Amino acid sequence: MGQQAVAPIHKTHHLDMTALPKNIIKTISIDCVIFGYADSTLEVLLRRRATGPSKGMWSLPGGFVKKEERVLVAAQRVLQQTTGVRNTYLEEVGVFDAVDRYPAWRVFTIGHVALISPDRYALKAGSDSSEVRWFPLGNVPRLPFDHVEIMQVALEKLRKRVRYQPIGFEILPKKFTLPQLQRLYEVILGKDLDKRNFRKKILGMHFVKRLTETDRNSGRRPAFLYEFDATKYGKLQRKGFMFEL
Amino acid sequence: MGQQAVAPIHKTHHLDMTALPKNIIKTISIDCVIFGYADSTLEVLLRRRATGPSKGMWSLPGGFVKKEERVLVAAQRVLQQTTGVRNTYLEEVGVFDAVDRYPAWRVFTIGHVALISPDRYALKAGSDSSEVRWFPLGNVPRLPFDHVEIMQVALEKLRKRVRYQPIGFEILPKKFTLPQLQRLYEVILGKDLDKRNFRKKILGMHFVKRLTETDRNSGRRPAFLYEFDATKYGKLQRKGFMFEL
DNA sequence: CCAAAAGTGTTTATTGTACACCCATGA
DNA sequence: TCATGGGTGTACAATAAACACTTTTGG
Numbered sequence: 001m002g003q004q005a006v007a008p009i010h011k012t013h014h015l016d017m018t019a020l021p022k023n024i025i026k027t028i029s030i031d032c033v034i035f036g037y038a039d040s041t042l043e044v045l046l047r048r049r050a051t052g053p054s055k056g057m058w059s060l061p062g063g064f065v066k067k068e069e070r071v072l073v074a075a076q077r078v079l080q081q082t083t084g085v086r087n088t089y090l091e092e093v094g095v096f097d098a099v100d101r102y103p104a105w106r107v108f109t110i111g112h113v114a115l116i117s118p119d120r121y122a123l124k125a126g127s128d129s130s131e132v133r134w135f136p137l138g139n140v141p142r143l144p145f146d147h148v149e150i151m152q153v154a155l156e157k158l159r160k161r162v163r164y165q166p167i168g169f170e171i172l173p174k175k176f177t178l179p180q181l182q183r184l185y186e187v188i189l190g191k192d193l194d195k196r197n198f199r200k201k202i203l204g205m206h207f208v209k210r211l212t213e214t215d216r217n218s219g220r221r222p223a224f225l226y227e228f229d230a231t232k233y234g235k236l237q238r239k240g241f242m243f244e245l
Numbered sequence: 246m247g248q249q250a251v252a253p254i255h256k257t258h259h260l261d262m263t264a265l266p267k268n269i270i271k272t273i274s275i276d277c278v279i280f281g282y283a284d285s286t287l288e289v290l291l292r293r294r295a296t297g298p299s300k301g302m303w304s305l306p307g308g309f310v311k312k313e314e315r316v317l318v319a320a321q322r323v324l325q326q327t328t329g330v331r332n333t334y335l336e337e338v339g340v341f342d343a344v345d346r347y348p349a350w351r352v353f354t355i356g357h358v359a360l361i362s363p364d365r366y367a368l369k370a371g372s373d374s375s376e377v378r379w380f381p382l383g384n385v386p387r388l389p390f391d392h393v394e395i396m397q398v399a400l401e402k403l404r405k406r407v408r409y410q411p412i413g414f415e416i417l418p419k420k421f422t423l424p425q426l427q428r429l430y431e432v433i434l435g436k437d438l439d440k441r442n443f444r445k446k447i448l449g450m451h452f453v454k455r456l457t458e459t460d461r462n463s464g465r466r467p468a469f470l471y472e473f474d475a476t477k478y479g480k481l482q483r484k485g486f487m488f489e490l
Numbered sequence: 491c492c493a494a495a496a497g498t499g500t501t502t503a504t505t506g507t508a509c510a511c512c513c514a515t516g517a
Numbered sequence: 518t519c520a521t522g523g524g525t526g527t528a529c530a531a532t533a534a535a536c537a538c539t540t541t542t543g544g
Binding site: 422423424440441444445463464465466467468469 | 520521522523524525526
């Protein structure tokens with residue numbers, strides 16, 4: 001976290017430099033912090049490193065940027081190649097630049113975040129991964145490099161985002177209940193919310209609309225189902241709003 | 246602004262590659278947007294390029310990151326070397342990565358902002374600059390590369406920052422009046438503020454304290470002088486607050 | 491009929507916003 | 518005495534926050 005003493009670097013480990021592709025920029029990498037929401041818990045997507053430094057450890061999906069590739073495009077590609085997850089809404093988190101953050105040579109990494117619904121993506125261990133898995137946030141294995149820091153900053157970013165953009169569309173089923181939506185917010189913010197105030201706020205934004213159907217397989221009193229109003233949702237996503245909770 | 250068609254790059258202009266230092270990372274540069282506040286106007290610090298692409302044009306002070314240097318350190322150094330300005334509180338704005346943003350080869354640049362008081366710094370055209378000058382925001386010359394975009398994003402960042410951190414300490418004289426502080430906020434936010442509401446807010450934060458002296462050389466009714474309360478100011482700077490104006 | 495979660499309004503406190511007049515000074 | 522900017526308080530509106538009981542279902 002923050003500055004560190006400058007340690008000897010450029011050790012250029014010759015461990016197993018399994019032929020890095022030719023057209024990459026060796027100084028700039030991407031790391032993706034993909035949060036998933038399922039069963040009322042936040043999870044993070046990790047992959048086991050199949051090559052390079054810290055081979056065998058679980059780490060954030062990441063990789064190098066190509067010579068003529070934009071950063072966001074690289075992030076999408078890298079994520080897809082290592083984990084099979086593609087077409088997510090990634091957002092830049094910042095540059096991580098500690099001099100010895102990567103042991104083999106100096107690499108600046110650009111962190112990215114997304115929040116997705118695990119069950120909508122098929123995981124597939126790709127190029128540099130031997131295994132891909134979701135880990136509940138409370139149970140994350142030891143991570144290499146500065147990946148813990150990147151995760152923390154990413155989580156803060158996500159929490160901030162929730163305060164000025166609607167969420168849920170990409171995470172909840174098409175038809176969902178308000179208690180479900182509330183749980184989503186609670187899990188992300190890490191605190192309980194008042195049921196009545198929450199409803200007041202959400203309904204006041206008008207980005208969800210109530211259906212006549214109810215959710216009958218909950219076992220208890222059925223909750224009304226709601227749908228996102230795509231137009232209003234999109235507007236709020238672009239324009240932003242203030243959402244104190 | 247956003248994605249662009251990928252244009253042919255790597256033209257490697259051999260214009261006047263005035264011997265780039267050996268220990269730099271050619272792919273990663275820094276650009277600094279230094280805003281100055283003086284005479285109730287916002288200015289930006291530019292330098293005339295003495296070497297490389299767009300030589301002769303005014304541009305943001307910038308330069309490359311060294312091989313074992315952290316980004317923030319690089320930003321301070323580059324700023325000092327090109328303009329003489331040093332020891333400012335720089336903040337990261339983001340990565341600018343358009344494939345052809347720099348004509349000679351591909352360079353990712355990390356934008357930085359600071360807000361300073363021009364009269365506390367002596368300008369000195371250094372290494373890659375032939376001239377250094379402040380330009381009022383309304384009168385900025387044509388800038389090369391994506392420097393206009395970087396400036397815009399930096400200004401937005403500054404405006405956001407003003408809403409959750411106190412400002413003024415580094416810009417106003419040790420003893421200042423509330424009308425002075427209000428003008429500062431108005432200039433940065435680009436809009437007028439209500440005098441009474443402004444005072445209520447500021448005084449409510451308790452990061453300024455009123456002195457018994459008044460400012461007697463204003464020509465009009467003397468205004469009371471205030472000082473920043475360093476402790477409270479620092480606390481708010483770290484913890485942040487909500488400041489709607 | 492019991493347990494469990496869904497649903498529903500009101501009151502109070504806090505915060506934002508709009509607004510108008512008197513005051514101290516130098517010229 | 519006038520022009521100029523400095524200083525002050527209040528009322529209204531909007532928003533946040535606290536809070537408890539009834540309803541519906543499955544077992």
